[in-house]
Structure formats: C-alpha cells, structure tokens
Amino acid sequence: MHAVELDSPAPIADHPLHWRETDTPEPGAGQVLIQVAGCGVCRSNLHMVEGDWVDGGVPAISPIVPGHEVTGTVAALGEGVTDFAVGDPVGVQPLWWTCEECEFCTTGREQLCHQRLITGEHVDGGYAEFMLATAAHTYRVPAGLDLVEAAPLFCPGITAYGAVQQLDLRPGMQVAVFGLGGVGHMALQFALLTGADVIGVARSADHLRVAEDLGATRVVDASAQDPGEVLADSMDAVLTFAPSGAVTAQALKTLKWGGTLVTAVPFSVQDLPFNQGQTIKCSILGNRAQMREVLELAAQGKIRTVVDRFPMEQAQPVLERLAAGSLRSRAVLENA
Structure with a gap:
C-alpha cells in the first residue's frame, strides 16, 4: 500500500x-x-x-x-x-x-x-x-x-459533542463559540440543537461565513472588534476551541456571573475573579x-x-x- x-x-x-x-x-x-x-x-x-x-x-x-x-x-x-x-x-x-x-x-x-x-x-x-x-x-x-x-x-464531531454535553443548554440561553474551525463549526450546530441562541466568534472571514450558513444566531468578527467588549457579561455559557490566552481572556469577559466556560484546547487563565461564581470545565x-x-x-x-x-x-x-x-x-x- x-x-x-x-x-x-x-x-x-x-x-x-x-x-x-x-x-x-x-x-x-x-x-x-x-x-x-x-x-x-x-x-x-x-x-x-x-x-x-x-x-x-x-x-x-x-x-x-x-x-x-x-x-x-x-x-x-x-x-x-x-x-x-x-x-x-x-x-x-x-x-x-x-x-x-x-x-x-x-x-x-x-x-x-x-x-x-x-x-x-x-x-x-x-x-x-x-x-x-x-x-x-x-x-x-x-x-x-x-x-x-x-x-x-x-x-471534531465527538470533541464538539462532548464539550456541549458539559453544559445544560436550553432555549433562551446565550452561548458563544470562540474558534469556528473544524471543531467549532460542529459545536455551533450541537449548541443550536438545544434551542439556545448561539453566537459564533472568529477572526477568519471564511469561518464566519460557515457559521452563518450553519444558522448561527449572530457572528462577531474578532478581527474588527473586541468580542470581550461587544458581548461583555452577557453569555450564559462559552465554548472555546482556540488555544490562545488572549482568546480565553476575551471569552471570560463575555461570561455572565455564574456562567460556565468549557474548553477543549490547552488554555491558561489569569486573574479569575472568584466572587463571580464562574465555572471552567475541560473536555476531551x-x-x-x-x-x-x-x-x-x-x-x-x-x-x-x-x-x-x-x-x-x-x-x-x-x-x-x-x-x-x-x-x-x-x-x-x-x-x-
């Protein structure tokens, strides 16, 4: 062969x-x-x-x-x-x-x-x-x-599904997906199946177009604006598939008090405020x-x-x- x-x-x-x-x-x-x-x-x-x-x-x-x-x-x-x-x-x-x-x-x-x-x-x-x-x-x-x-x-399929299964998503919830490549475009679909509003966040124009085609409630172009500021304190849950400390920091800024971040990539966190009651989960x-x-x-x-x-x-x-x-x-x- x-x-x-x-x-x-x-x-x-x-x-x-x-x-x-x-x-x-x-x-x-x-x-x-x-x-x-x-x-x-x-x-x-x-x-x-x-x-x-x-x-x-x-x-x-x-x-x-x-x-x-x-x-x-x-x-x-x-x-x-x-x-x-x-x-x-x-x-x-x-x-x-x-x-x-x-x-x-x-x-x-x-x-x-x-x-x-x-x-x-x-x-x-x-x-x-x-x-x-x-x-x-x-x-x-x-x-x-x-x-x-x-x-x-x-x-991408099983990784994304395993990550979304870490969350208790339901209609009316706001969920952001950071990193819309191979895994992210699958996670966006699994999250949409729960009835939640799903916001796709990426820098690539191709990735953003794919997210729109798949039915994302909204997309945020991270190359043109800071998603941490645009979505500040508004997400019930966040899924991250970009192994970047800067992206993780932006994702945490979008998370509500008491919200949950799930990551399926290596990550680091600094200055996580304990008094906001947020949860971070890792998924493989x-x-x-x-x-x-x-x-x-x-x-x-x-x-x-x-x-x-x-x-x-x-x-x-x-x-x-x-x-x-x-x-x-x-x-x-x-x-x-």
Missing part, C-alpha cells in the same frame, strides 16, 4: 512527510483492517509532525502514519471479531485502544483511560490506503452518509455511546460537516495550509 509517513518530527516547512510504499498490515486478534476512504486533517497532526509533543513520547514509533479521524470499509477481520463483516462502512476516532478495566473504562469515561493509545500518535493512523483498528473502538457509519465527508465526525473527546449519538444525529441530517477534499498524497501541502490558517473549515484527505 501507499501511506504518508513521518520519520522524524520537523517544521512542516521542511517537508518531513513522505508519500511512499510500505507493507499493508494484517489484523491481529480483536482488530479489523480498514481500507481508508478519508482521513480528516487536525491541528493535532501538525503538533505531532512538528515535534511539539516529543517530550510526551509522541510520536511513539518511527516511522509513523499520522491521522486520527478515519473512515473506510472493512477489508479483513482479525481473530474473534464478530461485530463486523468485510465491506462494512466504518470509522475510527482518536481513541484507538483502551484497557477496558480501569475506573474510567468501566464508568463510561474511557477517553480518560491512562493507558489509552491514540490513533496516528501511538500507532499508525489514517493517512494511508489501509489502517488497522481495534474492533472495540470501531464504529459502523450509517447508510446514506458520504464516507469522506463523515470523517470529521470522528474528531467523548465516550463510545456519545460517538454513536453523533453518528445518528448526522444520519438524521441534524448536523453536517463542512469539508474541503484533497488527494491523500497531498497531506504535506494541506498541513502547510493548516499552519498558514488558509483552510475554510476541515480538510479531508481521500483515497481515489
């Missing part, structure tokens, strides 16, 4: 990714082999490629195939796999394997498993023609969904039940991904575009 491989982390401008021939893997016990249709391009991929997480042991192998939001069809079954058949349309999210025994795995919080393996970081991911997956963390994609366009459901992905709920909402047409499609072998220039901030929403690499 062909795959995009990273031998050693380096700045994306140094062209560290290589599209080349490599061995097609064979599924072991409890695994499936997926013929990849599409794989979304996440900023986490860029962090790994450029070596931002080397101190944390990522990438864990060399060479490694990046990519952690993957869709395709089952090409082969490993021993003991009975839940899938060859040809089934499936998807895989960042959570590639968990221990199934710890306090988190046994209480529906497997995304917090301390032994978890992440797709495309600890094991080979989806920037390839074929990929191995753990059957227990593989999901059947509902009929009617385009496999390539469904790929972002498996990272979601559990398997929530992943299936995301897929069902997509199958019902209640949410959709906004994607730009590129050939799989163009992973290098697509990541360069991501680094430059020139993507409309979510890029997906696809195999012809």
Whole structure:
C-alpha cells in the first residue's frame, strides 16, 4: 500500500512527510483492517509532525502514519471479531485502544483511560490506503452518509459533542463559540440543537461565513472588534476551541456571573475573579455511546460537516495550509 509517513518530527516547512510504499498490515486478534476512504486533517497532526509533543513520547514509533479521524470499509477481520463483516462502512476516532478495566473504562469515561493509545500518535493512523483498528473502538457509519465527508465526525464531531454535553443548554440561553474551525463549526450546530441562541466568534472571514450558513444566531468578527467588549457579561455559557490566552481572556469577559466556560484546547487563565461564581470545565473527546449519538444525529441530517477534499498524497501541502490558517473549515484527505 501507499501511506504518508513521518520519520522524524520537523517544521512542516521542511517537508518531513513522505508519500511512499510500505507493507499493508494484517489484523491481529480483536482488530479489523480498514481500507481508508478519508482521513480528516487536525491541528493535532501538525503538533505531532512538528515535534511539539516529543517530550510526551509522541510520536511513539518511527516511522509513523499520522491521522486520527478515519473512515473506510472493512477489508479483513482479525481473530474473534464478530461485530463486523468485510465491506462494512466504518470509522475510527482518536481513541484507538483502551484497557477496558480501569475506573474510567468501566464508568463510561474511557477517553480518560491512562493507558489509552491514540490513533496516528501511538500507532499508525489514517493517512494511508489501509489502517488497522481495534474492533472495540470501531464504529459502523450509517447508510446514506458520504464516507469522506463523515470523517470529521470522528474528531471534531465527538470533541464538539462532548464539550456541549458539559453544559445544560436550553432555549433562551446565550452561548458563544470562540474558534469556528473544524471543531467549532460542529459545536455551533450541537449548541443550536438545544434551542439556545448561539453566537459564533472568529477572526477568519471564511469561518464566519460557515457559521452563518450553519444558522448561527449572530457572528462577531474578532478581527474588527473586541468580542470581550461587544458581548461583555452577557453569555450564559462559552465554548472555546482556540488555544490562545488572549482568546480565553476575551471569552471570560463575555461570561455572565455564574456562567460556565468549557474548553477543549490547552488554555491558561489569569486573574479569575472568584466572587463571580464562574465555572471552567475541560473536555476531551467523548465516550463510545456519545460517538454513536453523533453518528445518528448526522444520519438524521441534524448536523453536517463542512469539508474541503484533497488527494491523500497531498497531506504535506494541506498541513502547510493548516499552519498558514488558509483552510475554510476541515480538510479531508481521500483515497481515489
């Protein structure tokens, strides 16, 4: 098969990714082999490629195939796999394997498993023609969904859904979404499903247009005005998907006393006033039940991904575009 491989982390401008021939893997016990249709391009991929997480042991192998939001069809079954058949349309999210025994795995919080393996970081991911997956963390994609366009459901989709589920949203509430890229454009849709008024905040004109197309109650152009001032003390809840201290500070300014901020990205806070009774929550992905709920909402047409499609072998220039901030929403690499 062909795959995009990273031998050693380096700045994306140094062209560290290589599209080349490599061995097609064979599924072991409890695994499936997926013929990849599409794989979304996440900023986490860029962090790994450029070596931002080397101190944390990522990438864990060399060479490694990046990519952690993957869709395709089952090409082969490993021993003991009975839940899938060859040809089934499936998807895989960042959570590639968990221990199934710890306090988190046994209480529906497997995304917090301390032994978890992440797709495309600890094991080979989806920037390839074929990929191995753990059957227990593989999901059947509902009929009617385009496999390539469904790929972002498996990272932006579940990340956004998990974050929105941290809030008790209802009609009449005011919610701001800061950062309207791959994850933010999904969070905006999940928040709208609750009946709340949802305000999209971003600097990119493309991101703002996408938010308007998806039904945002209002958008605020952060490149033209300070959203912290425009929306000051008016939001019941805020969701942040921009890893910027300045953005976090603006988001907190918009939050009412007693309001809640949920973040799904690294963040820092200074001078948080305790007397305003505000709450900050951190969210990572979601559990398997929530992943299936995301897929069902997509199958019902209640949410959709906004994607730009590129050939799989163009992973290098697509990541360069991501680094430059020139993507409309979510890029997906696809195999012809």
